[in-house]
Amino acid sequence: MSSPPRKLWLAPSLLSADFAALGSAVRAAETGGADALHLDVMDGHFVPNISFGPAVVAAVRRVTKLPLDIHLMISRPLRYVETFRKAGGDTLVFHVESDDPPQEVARAIRASGAAVGAAIRPDTGFDVVRPLLSELDEILVMSVHPGFSGQTFIPEVLPKVRAAREALDASGSLALVSIDGGVTATTAVDAARAGATFFVCGNSVYNSTGVAENLSRLRAAVESGARHGIP
Numbered sequence: 001m002s003s004p005p006r007k008l009w010l011a012p013s014l015l016s017a018d019f020a021a022l023g024s025a026v027r028a029a030e031t032g033g034a035d036a037l038h039l040d041v042m043d044g045h046f047v048p049n050i051s052f053g054p055a056v057v058a059a060v061r062r063v064t065k066l067p068l069d070i071h072l073m074i075s076r077p078l079r080y081v082e083t084f085r086k087a088g089g090d091t092l093v094f095h096v097e098s099d100d101p102p103q104e105v106a107r108a109i110r111a112s113g114a115a116v117g118a119a120i121r122p123d124t125g126f127d128v129v130r131p132l133l134s135e136l137d138e139i140l141v142m143s144v145h146p147g148f149s150g151q152t153f154i155p156e157v158l159p160k161v162r163a164a165r166e167a168l169d170a171s172g173s174l175a176l177v178s179i180d181g182g183v184t185a186t187t188a189v190d191a192a193r194a195g196a197t198f199f200v201c202g203n204s205v206y207n208s209t210g211v212a213e214n215l216s217r218l219r220a221a222v223e224s225g226a227r228h229g230i231p
């Protein structure tokens with residue numbers, strides 16, 4: 001008997017939206033069929049760019065019921081777990097390359113009541129995440145170097161997506177495998193084939209034609225990739 005298809009999540013990244021009209025960007029994602037929203041927090045230290053902090057997360061929280069996936073590209077995630085949880089984050093995704101011990105960050109996130117995500121940069125091996133697997137609800141594989149939207153997808157990370165999927169399946173974990181960076185209707189097919197189930201889409205949602213149209217194109221892409229990928 002084959003298992004039911006896994007849920008495929010489309011998560012528009014607000015980093016690519018018009019910050020002067022964030023409310024409309026959130027509504028467009030919601031009415032266009034997004035499953036979650038991805039919010040990129042950057043401290044100018046872990047990554048060269050600075051984006052936004054808890055006040056913006058809280059503002060978005062007030063206008064949507066969509067799950068908020070908070071991507072913490074910050075050097076000291078431990079200090080901010082409570083803050084981003086209180087601001088309304090449903091999942092807090094920290095980088096294993098940050099300055100804080102990954103086990104401690106994962107436990108602090110769990111204790112806050114949020115779901116736990118761990119992210120890896122393109123040049124970080126999957127083995128760094130392995131010891132954490134049983135503590136995770138999401139593994140986020142970065143397919144660009146973190147810091148900016150609108151970069152080109154790095155296909156060399158796809159074996160890591162596959163490794164994550166296989167390791168999670170082998171351990172019976174239902175954690176999501178996310179892909180973040182340069183996800184388009186073309187690259188999403190490959191990521192879905194490799195076993196990704198959560199697709200962060202910045203430019204491909206907000207920077208061309210209509211949001212709803214972009215989301216349906218991405219939906220078709222991930223569904224077709226998943227049909228031909230890991231069962």
Ligand code: DX5
Pocket residue numbers: 013015016038040071144145146147148149150151180181182183200201202203204
């Ligand atoms: C990059 C961020 C991404 C970014 C994705 O550091 O983590 O979430 O917003 O944007 P696109 O989809 O345009 O690469």
Ligand code: ZN
Pocket residue numbers: 013038039040071180200
């Ligand atoms: Zn991100």
